[in-house]
Amino acid sequence: MSAQVLVLNQNYEPLTVCGWQRAVSMVYVGKAIVVEEDSRILHSPSTQMRLPTVVKLAYHVNRPMPKLKLSRQNLLARDRFSCQYCGRRGKMLTVDHVIPRDRGGTSSWENLVACCAACNNRKANRTPREAGMHLLRRPRRPKFIPYLSYAVFTAAVKNPEWRYYLEPFAPHLVGS
Numbered sequence: 371m372s373a374q375v376l377v378l379n380q381n382y383e384p385l386t387v388c389g390w391q392r393a394v395s396m397v398y399v400g401k402a403i404v405v406e407e408d409s410r411i412l413h414s415p416s417t418q419m420r421l422p423t424v425v426k427l428a429y430h431v432n433r434p435m436p437k438l439k440l441s442r443q444n445l446l447a448r449d450r451f452s453c454q455y456c457g458r459r460g461k462m463l464t465v466d467h468v469i470p471r472d473r474g475g476t477s478s479w480e481n482l483v484a485c486c487a488a489c490n491n492r493k494a495n496r497t498p499r500e501a502g503m504h505l506l507r508r509p510r511r512p513k514f515i516p517y518l519s520y521a522v523f524t525a526a527v528k529n530p531e532w533r534y535y536l537e538p539f540a541p542h543l544v545g546s
Contacts, residue, residue: 373389373390373408373410373421373423374387374388374389374390374529375387375388375389375390375392375393375422375423375424375425376423376424376425376526376529376531376532376535376536377393377396377402377425377426377427378405378424378425378426378427378535379426379427379430379431379433380426380427380428380429380430380431381430382426382535383539384518384523384526384535384536384539385427385431385433385518386518387518387522387526390421390422393422393425394412394419394421394422396425396427397419397422397425400428401427401428401429402425402426402427402428403425403426403427403428404420404422404424404425405422405424405425405426405535406422406423406424406531407420407421407422407423408420408421408422408423423531423532424531424532424535438511438512438520440477440478440479440482442465443519443520443521444512444519444520444521445465445479445482445483445484446461446463446484446521447520447521447523447524447525448479448484448509448512448520448524449483449484449507449509450524451463451484452484452506453484453485453486453489454466454483454484454485454505454506454507454509455483455485455486455489455493455498455503455504455505455506456486456488456489457506458486458488458489460486462486462487463484463485463486463487464484464485464486464487464490465482465483465484465485466482466483466484466485466489466490466493467481467482468481468482468483468497468498468505468509469481469497470495470496470497472495473497479509479510479511479512480509480510480511481509482509483505483509489503523536
Protein backbone atom coordinates (compact mmCIF):
# COMPACT_ATOMS: atom_id res chain seq x y z
CA MET A 371 0.00 0.00 0.00
CA SER A 372 1.54 3.34 -1.03
CA ALA A 373 -0.99 5.99 -0.02
CA GLN A 374 -0.05 9.62 0.44
CA VAL A 375 -1.61 11.91 3.05
CA LEU A 376 -2.01 15.69 2.90
CA VAL A 377 -0.88 17.32 6.15
CA LEU A 378 -2.55 20.62 7.07
CA ASN A 379 -1.52 23.13 9.70
CA GLN A 380 -4.01 23.79 12.52
CA ASN A 381 -5.42 26.67 10.42
CA TYR A 382 -5.88 24.34 7.40
CA GLU A 383 -2.90 25.66 5.40
CA PRO A 384 -1.24 22.83 3.45
CA LEU A 385 2.15 21.98 4.96
CA THR A 386 3.35 18.79 3.33
CA VAL A 387 2.50 15.42 1.86
CA CYS A 388 3.66 12.35 3.75
CA GLY A 389 3.23 8.59 3.66
CA TRP A 390 0.31 6.92 5.40
CA GLN A 391 2.56 5.35 8.06
CA ARG A 392 3.80 8.77 9.23
CA ALA A 393 0.25 10.16 9.26
CA VAL A 394 -1.09 7.21 11.27
CA SER A 395 1.70 7.56 13.82
CA MET A 396 0.99 11.32 14.18
CA VAL A 397 -2.71 10.56 14.76
CA TYR A 398 -1.93 7.74 17.19
CA VAL A 399 0.30 9.92 19.44
CA GLY A 400 -2.13 12.86 19.31
CA LYS A 401 -0.11 15.21 17.10
CA ALA A 402 -2.70 15.19 14.31
CA ILE A 403 -6.44 14.79 13.80
CA VAL A 404 -7.96 12.89 10.87
CA VAL A 405 -9.95 15.22 8.60
CA GLU A 406 -10.63 12.89 5.64
CA GLU A 407 -10.53 9.09 5.47
CA ASP A 408 -10.27 6.47 2.78
CA SER A 409 -12.53 3.42 2.59
CA ARG A 410 -9.55 1.11 3.28
CA ILE A 411 -9.16 -0.11 6.84
CA LEU A 412 -5.88 -0.62 8.68
CA HIS A 413 -5.79 -3.50 11.15
CA SER A 414 -3.52 -4.06 14.13
CA PRO A 415 -3.78 -6.76 16.79
CA SER A 416 -5.70 -4.46 19.14
CA THR A 417 -7.47 -1.90 16.94
CA GLN A 418 -8.51 -0.90 13.47
CA MET A 419 -8.87 2.46 11.77
CA ARG A 420 -9.65 3.87 8.34
CA LEU A 421 -6.70 5.01 6.27
CA PRO A 422 -6.40 8.81 6.55
CA THR A 423 -6.10 10.90 3.38
CA VAL A 424 -6.00 14.35 5.04
CA VAL A 425 -4.82 15.12 8.57
CA LYS A 426 -4.67 18.41 10.49
CA LEU A 427 -2.04 19.12 13.11
CA ALA A 428 -3.39 19.45 16.66
CA TYR A 429 -1.21 22.55 17.18
CA HIS A 430 -0.13 25.46 14.98
CA VAL A 431 3.33 25.33 13.40
CA ASN A 432 4.84 28.75 12.68
CA ARG A 433 6.85 28.59 9.50
CA PRO A 434 8.44 31.48 7.67
CA MET A 435 7.08 31.91 4.16
CA PRO A 436 9.70 30.27 1.90
CA LYS A 437 10.62 31.69 -1.48
CA LEU A 438 9.49 29.86 -4.59
CA LYS A 439 12.70 28.49 -6.06
CA LEU A 440 13.36 28.56 -9.76
CA SER A 441 14.28 24.96 -10.56
CA ARG A 442 13.95 22.71 -13.57
CA GLN A 443 11.30 20.59 -11.81
CA ASN A 444 9.25 23.62 -10.75
CA LEU A 445 9.54 25.13 -14.24
CA LEU A 446 8.35 21.91 -15.91
CA ALA A 447 5.47 21.68 -13.41
CA ARG A 448 4.48 25.29 -14.15
CA ASP A 449 4.39 24.50 -17.88
CA ARG A 450 2.45 21.24 -17.21
CA PHE A 451 5.25 19.11 -18.68
CA SER A 452 4.48 20.34 -22.20
CA CYS A 453 6.52 22.18 -24.81
CA GLN A 454 5.52 25.82 -24.81
CA TYR A 455 6.04 26.08 -28.58
CA CYS A 456 4.35 22.97 -30.02
CA GLY A 457 2.42 21.58 -27.01
CA ARG A 458 4.11 18.15 -27.06
CA ARG A 459 3.84 16.57 -23.59
CA GLY A 460 6.35 14.45 -21.73
CA LYS A 461 9.06 14.48 -19.14
CA MET A 462 11.94 14.51 -21.63
CA LEU A 463 11.88 18.27 -22.10
CA THR A 464 14.60 20.89 -22.14
CA VAL A 465 14.55 24.41 -20.72
CA ASP A 466 14.70 27.27 -23.24
CA HIS A 467 15.58 30.93 -22.74
CA VAL A 468 12.91 32.85 -24.68
CA ILE A 469 15.37 35.72 -25.14
CA PRO A 470 18.80 34.08 -25.48
CA ARG A 471 21.32 34.79 -22.73
CA ASP A 472 23.85 36.32 -25.11
CA ARG A 473 21.19 38.91 -26.02
CA GLY A 474 20.54 39.91 -22.43
CA GLY A 475 18.00 37.23 -21.52
CA THR A 476 18.00 36.25 -17.88
CA SER A 477 17.42 32.95 -16.14
CA SER A 478 14.11 34.00 -14.60
CA TRP A 479 10.53 32.73 -14.40
CA GLU A 480 9.56 35.27 -17.08
CA ASN A 481 12.23 34.17 -19.59
CA LEU A 482 12.42 30.37 -19.19
CA VAL A 483 10.00 27.84 -20.70
CA ALA A 484 9.77 24.07 -21.07
CA CYS A 485 10.63 23.06 -24.61
CA CYS A 486 10.99 19.80 -26.55
CA ALA A 487 14.37 19.10 -28.13
CA ALA A 488 13.02 19.55 -31.68
CA CYS A 489 11.64 23.03 -30.97
CA ASN A 490 14.73 23.99 -29.00
CA ASN A 491 16.95 23.04 -31.94
CA ARG A 492 14.65 24.82 -34.40
CA LYS A 493 14.63 28.01 -32.33
CA ALA A 494 18.37 27.78 -31.69
CA ASN A 495 19.97 31.07 -30.58
CA ARG A 496 17.13 33.27 -31.82
CA THR A 497 14.05 34.88 -30.38
CA PRO A 498 10.74 33.12 -31.07
CA ARG A 499 9.82 35.90 -33.51
CA GLU A 500 13.06 35.46 -35.50
CA ALA A 501 12.50 31.69 -35.59
CA GLY A 502 8.89 32.08 -36.75
CA MET A 503 7.59 30.42 -33.56
CA HIS A 504 5.14 31.58 -30.92
CA LEU A 505 4.65 30.71 -27.27
CA LEU A 506 1.45 28.92 -26.26
CA ARG A 507 1.50 30.68 -22.86
CA ARG A 508 3.40 33.69 -21.66
CA PRO A 509 5.91 32.60 -18.98
CA ARG A 510 5.12 33.98 -15.52
CA ARG A 511 6.16 33.45 -11.94
CA PRO A 512 3.62 31.01 -10.41
CA LYS A 513 1.28 32.26 -7.68
CA PHE A 514 0.67 29.69 -4.99
CA ILE A 515 1.31 28.92 -1.33
CA PRO A 516 4.93 27.74 -1.27
CA TYR A 517 4.91 25.51 1.84
CA LEU A 518 4.70 22.60 -0.58
CA SER A 519 7.16 22.57 -3.45
CA TYR A 520 5.51 23.73 -6.65
CA ALA A 521 5.86 20.31 -8.29
CA VAL A 522 4.30 18.57 -5.25
CA PHE A 523 1.52 21.19 -5.13
CA THR A 524 0.59 20.80 -8.81
CA ALA A 525 0.51 17.01 -8.39
CA ALA A 526 -1.51 17.29 -5.15
CA VAL A 527 -4.14 19.47 -6.83
CA LYS A 528 -4.97 16.53 -9.11
CA ASN A 529 -6.10 14.46 -6.10
CA PRO A 530 -9.89 15.05 -5.84
CA GLU A 531 -9.86 14.39 -2.07
CA TRP A 532 -7.35 17.22 -1.55
CA ARG A 533 -8.73 19.84 -3.95
CA TYR A 534 -11.05 21.40 -1.37
CA TYR A 535 -8.09 22.12 0.93
CA LEU A 536 -5.74 23.37 -1.83
CA GLU A 537 -8.11 25.48 -3.94
CA PRO A 538 -8.06 28.58 -1.68
CA PHE A 539 -4.29 28.79 -2.13
CA ALA A 540 -4.15 28.49 -5.93
CA PRO A 541 -7.59 28.59 -7.59
CA HIS A 542 -5.96 29.06 -11.03
CA LEU A 543 -4.34 25.60 -10.74
CA VAL A 544 -7.41 23.71 -9.55
CA GLY A 545 -9.34 24.36 -12.74
CA SER A 546 -6.52 23.05 -14.93
